[in-house]
Amino acid sequence: MPSYKFALTGLACLLCGTAASAAHLDYYKADLFALNNSGVSGSVYLTFDGATSDDPAKSILVQVRANGLEPGAHPAHIHGFTAPNKPSIAPTADVFDPNDASQEGNDGDGFTELTEGVPFYGPILLTFEGLSANANGKVVYDREFDIADGGPLDDDVYKLFNRETVLHGLTTEFAPVAVPSLGLPNGDIDGFTAADPNYNAVLPIATAKFETTTADMMPAPVPLPASALLLLAGLGGLGGFSALRRRSA
Numbered sequence: 001m002p003s004y005k006f007a008l009t010g011l012a013c014l015l016c017g018t019a020a021s022a023a024h025l026d027y028y029k030a031d032l033f034a035l036n037n038s039g040v041s042g043s044v045y046l047t048f049d050g051a052t053s054d055d056p057a058k059s060i061l062v063q064v065r066a067n068g069l070e071p072g073a074h075p076a077h078i079h080g081f082t083a084p085n086k087p088s089i090a091p092t093a094d095v096f097d098p099n100d101a102s103q104e105g106n107d108g109d110g111f112t113e114l115t116e117g118v119p120f121y122g123p124i125l126l127t128f129e130g131l132s133a134n135a136n137g138k139v140v141y142d143r144e145f146d147i148a149d150g151g152p153l154d155d156d157v158y159k160l161f162n163r164e165t166v167l168h169g170l171t172t173e174f175a176p177v178a179v180p181s182l183g184l185p186n187g188d189i190d191g192f193t194a195a196d197p198n199y200n201a202v203l204p205i206a207t208a209k210f211e212t213t214t215a216d217m218m219p220a221p222v223p224l225p226a227s228a229l230l231l232l233a234g235l236g237g238l239g240g241f242s243a244l245r246r247r248s249a
């Protein structure tokens with residue numbers, strides 16, 4: 001009987017362990033809507049990795065696959081409100097006409113500026129650090145971020161379908177305008193006053209709200225750069241070589 005009992009306990013523990021280690025993943029996708037005639041297209045994907053009994057840490061994997069950006073670094077974020085379940089709204093053409101000065105908070109200068117977008121989508125909740133476009137204006141970005149338990153990006157508390165992504169940064173030929181309240185020397189644009197071409201780092205270029213999706217809709221991870229592959233091949237080669245030496249010795 002002791003051996004039977006041991007076997008049963010072992011089986012129970014095995015099942016228990018399987019359940020505990022099962023990942024708690026939620027998937028979201030935002031199909032980008034171009035703002036300010038940026039020509040940007042693509043999608044932003046989130047994989048929320050929630051707590052399990054053997055791994056209480058929470059994280060979000062951010063994946064951006066986009067085209068049509070100016071080459072170089074771009075600010076990009078998840079925006080949202082900290083009030084429970086208050087959804088962000090994408091300032092797309094159906095809710096915000098940048099030429100309509102009669103709309104509250106709209107200067108009617110043809111641009112959807114940061115200061116006009118924030119009331120719709122809320123403050124920054126997460127910055128996609130290190131995001132940049134290559135020489136062809138393409139972004140392929142994967143990065144995982146730790147998420148505070150109970151914080152505004154904890155999908156268990158504030159569902160991520162209430163959140164929104166915004167990509168920023170565009171060169172225009174209009175006069176930059178300071179936004180002292182945000183500490184930005186050129187955070188706005190006077191779309192009525194022509195100027196030399198100048199880069200406005202915070203001008204929104206694309207936005208979208210996240211929608212729930214499934215694992216099969218997520219992009220493949222960023223392939224390793226060629227240098228990393230060479231290094232791995234080199235390490236593998238060395239390992240193979242030493243194994244060969246051990247055998248022949």
Ligand SMILES: [Cu+2]
Pocket residue numbers: 075076077078079124166167168
């Ligand atoms: Cu932003």
